[in-house]
Structure formats: C-alpha cells, structure tokens
Amino acid sequence: MDEILSAESIDLEELKQKTFFGCPDNGSTRALxxxxxxxxxxxxxxxxxxTLESQRVNYSTFVKEFIIRPDEEKNxxxxxxxxxxxxxWDEYFKDNDLLSQIEKxxxxxxxxxxxxxxxxxxxxxxxxxxxxxxxxxxxxISKRNxxxxxxxxxxxxxxxxxxxxxxxxxxxxxxxVEKNWEVVERLLFxxxxxxxxxxxxxxxxxxxxxxxxxxxxxxxxxxxxxxEADTFYCFTQVMSxxxxxxxxxxxxxxxxIHALMAQTFTLLKKHDYSVWQVLNDQEIRPQxxxxxxxxxxxxxxxxxxxTIRLWDSLFSDSRRFEFLKYxxxxxxxxxxxxxxxxxxxxNMKLLQxxxxxLPDVLIIIRKADELRxxxxxxxxxxxxxxxxxxxxxxxxFSR
Amino acid sequence: MIHESLLHHDLLFKLLLIGDSGVxxxxxxxxxxxDTFNTTFISTIGIDFKIKTVELQGKKIKLQIxxxxxxxxxxxxTTSYYRGANGILLVxxxxxxxxxxxxxxxLRNINEHASEDVERMLxxxxxxxxxxxxxxxxxxxxxxxENGIKFFETSAKENINIELAFNTLAEDILNKQRPIEDNNxxxxxxxxxxxxxxxxxxxxxxxx
Numbered sequence: 001m002d003e004i005l006s007a008e009s010i011d012l013e014e015l016k017q018k019t020f021f022g023c024p025d026n027g028s029t030r031a032l033x034x035x036x037x038x039x040x041x042x043x044x045x046x047x048x049x050x051t052l053e054s055q056r057v058n059y060s061t062f063v064k065e066f067i068i069r070p071d072e073e074k075n076x077x078x079x080x081x082x083x084x085x086x087x088x089w090d091e092y093f094k095d096n097d098l099l100s101q102i103e104k105x106x107x108x109x110x111x112x113x114x115x116x117x118x119x120x121x122x123x124x125x126x127x128x129x130x131x132x133x134x135x136x137x138x139x140x141i142s143k144r145n146x147x148x149x150x151x152x153x154x155x156x157x158x159x160x161x162x163x164x165x166x167x168x169x170x171x172x173x174x175x176x177v178e179k180n181w182e183v184v185e186r187l188l189f190x191x192x193x194x195x196x197x198x199x200x201x202x203x204x205x206x207x208x209x210x211x212x213x214x215x216x217x218x219x220x221x222x223x224x225x226x227x228e229a230d231t232f233y234c235f236t237q238v239m240s241x242x243x244x245x246x247x248x249x250x251x252x253x254x255x256x257i258h259a260l261m262a263q264t265f266t267l268l269k270k271h272d273y274s275v276w277q278v279l280n281d282q283e284i285r286p287q288x289x290x291x292x293x294x295x296x297x298x299x300x301x302x303x304x305x306x307t308i309r310l311w312d313s314l315f316s317d318s319r320r321f322e323f324l325k326y327x328x329x330x331x332x333x334x335x336x337x338x339x340x341x342x343x344x345x346x347n348m349k350l351l352q353x354x355x356x357x358l359p360d361v362l363i364i365i366r367k368a369d370e371l372r373x374x375x376x377x378x379x380x381x382x383x384x385x386x387x388x389x390x391x392x393x394x395x396x397f398s399r
Numbered sequence: 400m401i402h403e404s405l406l407h408h409d410l411l412f413k414l415l416l417i418g419d420s421g422v423x424x425x426x427x428x429x430x431x432x433x434d435t436f437n438t439t440f441i442s443t444i445g446i447d448f449k450i451k452t453v454e455l456q457g458k459k460i461k462l463q464i465x466x467x468x469x470x471x472x473x474x475x476x477t478t479s480y481y482r483g484a485n486g487i488l489l490v491x492x493x494x495x496x497x498x499x500x501x502x503x504x505x506l507r508n509i510n511e512h513a514s515e516d517v518e519r520m521l522x523x524x525x526x527x528x529x530x531x532x533x534x535x536x537x538x539x540x541x542x543x544x545e546n547g548i549k550f551f552e553t554s555a556k557e558n559i560n561i562e563l564a565f566n567t568l569a570e571d572i573l574n575k576q577r578p579i580e581d582n583n584x585x586x587x588x589x590x591x592x593x594x595x596x597x598x599x600x601x602x603x604x605x606x607x
Binding site for chain 1: 446447473
C-alpha cells in the first residue's frame with residue numbers, strides 16, 4: 001500500500017483493491033486513504049496543497065457564517081429586546097432547535113469508548129478564530145431554555161432565568177475545553193445549515209463519528225490538526241452517496257432505503273433460502289433490523305475498531321455501497337443456526353443485538369466477498385466483465 | 400431456552416413507545432425490562448424491541464414492547480407498527496415544553512394509524528428532575544383527562560412509576576379483552592404453546 005501511496009499520481013483503482021483487504025491500524029495510512037477513496041483529496045499529489053487549503057478555508061468560513069456571526073449579531077442586539085425584529089431572530093431560534101437535537105445525539109455518541117468525551121486536540125479556538133469562544137455552541141445550548149423558540153413562550157420565567165445563571169457559571173469553567181463530541185456537533189450543524197433539504201437526521205452522527213475518530217487520531221500532526229475540516233469533506237462525500245437513506249420522501253423511490261432493504265432480502269433469498277424463509281414466516285420485516293444496519297453502515301452493530309475495518313471494505317467498493325448488501329446477507333448466514341432454531345422473540349433480540357454474537361469482522365467480510373464473487377461468476381453483464389478483468393490484473397500483479 | 404413454553408392461557412400484548420426524541424423512551428423501556436438505567440443510551444434508529452413477561456390477575460402475559468425513534472423522519476417506518484399495537488405509551492419530558500406541546504400531534508398519529516380500541520397512556524418522564532421541571536403535573540393530568548387516557552409521571556432514573564405504568568396499561572388491555580375472550584376463544588388473544596411457525600410482527604396482532 002505504501003508503494004501505491006508514494007506515486008505522484010495515485011492509482012485510485014489499485015488503492016481501492018488494496019484497501020478492500022484493510023488498512024494498517026497504526027500510522028497515518030487509513031486517514032490518508034479514506035480521504036483519497038472518498039474523493040476528499042485528489043489523486044494527483046501536486047493538487048493536494050491547493051485543494052486542502054481551499055477546503056479548509058471554506059470550512060472555517062462556514063463556521064464563521066453559521067455559528068460565529070449569528071451569535072455576535074444576537075449579542076449586539078440582545079441589550080434591547082425591542083430590537084428583536086425580523087428574520088434573523090426567527091432563524092436564530094430555529095437554529096437552536098436544530099442544535100438541541102444535534103447536541104442530544106452528539107453527546108450520546110459511542111458511550112462505550114471515552115474518545116468522544118475527551119478534550120479535542122485541536123479545538124476551534126485554535127484553527128478558526130480566537131473569537132470562536134463567543135459563538136461556541138455549548139454556550140448557546142446551555143442558554144437554549146432562554147432563547148429557543150418554544151421556551152421563550154414558556155410562562156415559567158423565574159425558573160428559566162435561574163437556570164441560565166447557573167448554566168453560565170459552569171460554562172465559564174468549561175469553555176476552555178472543547179470535547180470531541182462538540183466538534184462532531186459543530187460539524188453536523190454546519191452540514192445541516194448547508195444542506196437545507198436534509199438538515200440533520202438522527203443517525204448522521206453515527207456516520208460522521210468513525211470518520212472523525214480516524215482522521216483526528218492521525219499521528220501526523222500536520223494532518224490531524226485539520227481533522228475537523230477534512231472530516232467535513234469526507235462526510236459530505238459519503239452523505240452524497242447514502243443521503244437517500246436518510247430522506248423520508250425518498251423512502252419509496254428506487255434509490256431509497258426500502259428498495260435497498262428489499263434488494264438485500266432478495267439477495268438473502270438467493271444465497272440462504274432457509275434463513276430467508278424463517279424471517280419471512282415469522283414476519284420479521286427488513287425494517288425491523290436492516291433499516292438500522294443499512295442506514296448506519298452497520299456502525300451500531302459492532303464496536304468502533306470493527307466498524308472502521310469494515311468501512312475500509314465498504315468505502316473501497318467500486319460500486320459503493322453495493323457491497324453493504326452482501327455484508328448484511330453474510331451476517332445473516334453466519335448466524336443462521338441460531339436464526340433457524342429461534343422463535344420470533346429470540347430472533348428479534350438476536351438481530352437487534354448482534355454485537356454479542358457476531359463472528360470476527362474479517363470473517364464477515366470474507367463471507368460477504370465470497371457471496372459477491374459467486375454472483376459475479378454467475379453474472380456476465382458488461383460491468384461484471386470489467387470487474388473480473390481488473391481482478392485478473394490484480395492477481396497477475398500479486399503473482 | 401429458545402422456545403419459551405407458553406401455557407394455554409398465556410397472552411401476548413404488543414405495546415408501543417412513542418414520543419419526541421430524547422424524552423427517555425429507551426430508558427423507560429430498559430428500566431422496565433432489565434431494571435437498569437443508563438444515561439448514555441445511543442439514539443434509537445428505526446425501532447427497538449424487548450420482551451417482558453408479567454403476571455396479572457393470575458395470567459402470564461407476555462409483553463412485546465416496540466421502542467420507536469422519535470424524529471419525524473422515522474415516522475413512515477414507525478407508524479406501520481401502530482396498527483398491531485394493543486397499547487401505546489406516549490412519552491414526553493417534563494423538562495422540555497416542546498415535547499409536551501407535541502402530544503396533540505402524537506395523539507393525531509395514533510388516531511390515524513392505530514386500531515380504534517388501542518389502549519393509550521400518557522407518560523411525563525424525568526420527574527426526578529424537579530429543579531428543571533417546566534411542565535407541572537397538573538398540566539399533564541389535564542391533557543390526559545381531555546383525551547380520556549390515563550397519566551403517570553415517571554422517572555426511569557429513580558425507578559418511579561415505571562412498573563406501575565406498564566402494569567396498568569397491560570391490565571387495562573386485559574380487562575378490555577376479557578369479555579371477548581370469554582365469548583369466543585378463537586379471537587386470537589390466546590396463544591398456542593410454542594407454535595413456532597406462526598408469527599408475531601406488529602402487523603399480526605396477538606400471534607406469536
């Protein structure tokens with residue numbers, strides 16, 4: 001892999017083929033490879049500096065635009081309540097509702113590991129602006145009882161004011177430290193502001209979490225200090241491909257989540273009829289478990305190191321995210337004995353708490369690849385031929 | 400272990416937890432089913448599922464409880480579960496007025512998607528957080544009365560009224576079904592022991 005990465009112009013197809021079998025867990029490789037295969041970084045190294053510079057500047061402009069500026073405007077107006085006029089305030093209140101939703105989910109991201117509740121190595125004060133402190137999201141959140149639209153109407157003013165005073169004292173001490181989950185919160189808020197069609201949907205936190213986890217722990221400090229901005233672009237790329245899963249109005253379309261789940265069930269029927277039959281007979285619908293599995297790219301079904309390893313393979317899929325369907329089918333076939341002997345209650349429990357029973361992630365990936373290869377061999381469509389050729393080239397190369 | 404043997408008179412009730420995101424639906428469910436409390440629950444995506452068996456009026460009742468995601472986006476997924484539910488717990492957070500304001504929206508959802516005889520219950524959760532309370536118990540009671548449903552304030556954290564709420568709901572369902580059961584055994588509320596081939600998705604009320 002180092003050889004591929006050392007080229008002036010990186011062969012993306014070759015990189016994907018290698019990445020499918022996993023990136024090394026130490027060093028900077030994975031963080032770099034993910035940027036590349038997610039197209040957040042051009043393959044031509046000569047373009048890196050310019051691209052990164054412009055992406056990072058753009059991101060900090062977004063933060064200033066969506067977080068710092070509204071806060072400053074609000075603060076300058078807040079001395080005179082009568083000046084609370086017009087759309088700026090409306091929007092500020094609406095944003096606070098959005099923010100409190102994101103905050104709830106960012107806060108409860110991966111509670112089983114300490115990373116997200118640890119201080120961020122490069123908080124926003126460092127990389128954006130000294131004045132970021134004024135727009136720190138946590139300050140807004142702690143005051144949201146006072147400023148958000150619904151509570152502003154609340155009758156119980158006394159309690160509200162007491163609340164906010166207490167909150168401010170805590171904030172003074174706390175605002176020096178920014179935790180990793182707060183970085184995730186800011187990332188999701190900026191994404192929601194930029195993507196008004198989707199805004200924030202629960203589950204996006206589970207997609208951005210592992211990406212930020214990988215990029216921010218890059219031992220190469222030149223890269224990790226820009227983890228936040230770069231995560232934003234990687235996440236945006238992933239979302240552009242899986243966005244339809246999150247959009248309610250897309251549910252019934254051919255690219256929506258229902259179609260994806262149905263295709264996976266069809267695949268299961270083909271590769272393991274007995275398991276399919278059990279699920280079908282027991283009326284265990286795909287949306288009872290596949291909805292979460294697929295929307296979150298299985299990130300809630302396994303521990304974070306396994307998720308990351310799985311995502312090496314998912315991201316390097318040349319028909320992203322076709323391989324995800326095979327992974328889901330592989331999981332079902334690997335726990336088939338339990339499923340076949342289980343009743344409805346037992347099976348539902350099993351499918352919703354797979355992390356205890358799943359075999360090693362490598363076994364899952366191998367099984368999924370095996371199923372896919374089987375289909376590739378059977379199928380002789382033009383696309384498949386192309387793929388087989390590439391694989392042939394790859395095996396020649398390794399010989 | 401896998402096949403739980405069921406007595407002839409065992410019953411299965413399907414319950415559904417709904418309400419805005421972050422009101423503590425998952426915590427309420429975990430307190431009831433596992434008697435644990437954890438502040439660090441991940442957000443529910445789509446639906447979650449738990450089974451708990453209770454004994455009421457000398458009958459073993461298996462409660463199949465579906466926990467739903469609160470965010471609007473998931474409604475198309477979750478409303479399909481309303482139809483088969485025997486009971487619905489609508490949860491709000493006494494410290495978040497917006498979750499209380501949305502009760503009417505959730506009740507409309509129930510009217511639209513659940514069967515007519517579904518037992519409903521209103522739950523004001525997080526009643527241990529007295530210092531952050533923004534919705535009085537009276538307001539909760541009033542809304543419940545206006546809609547003719549029972550109401551409890553609960554705390555999953557301090558284990559207040561959780562079991563009482565679930566048991567009351569189950570009992571109300573039981574009492575409602577009893578006359579039917581006495582008249583006609585074949586209505587589907589009785590379970591045949593360990594009949595594995597029959598099913599229990601939310602669309603198929605009262606089968607296992």
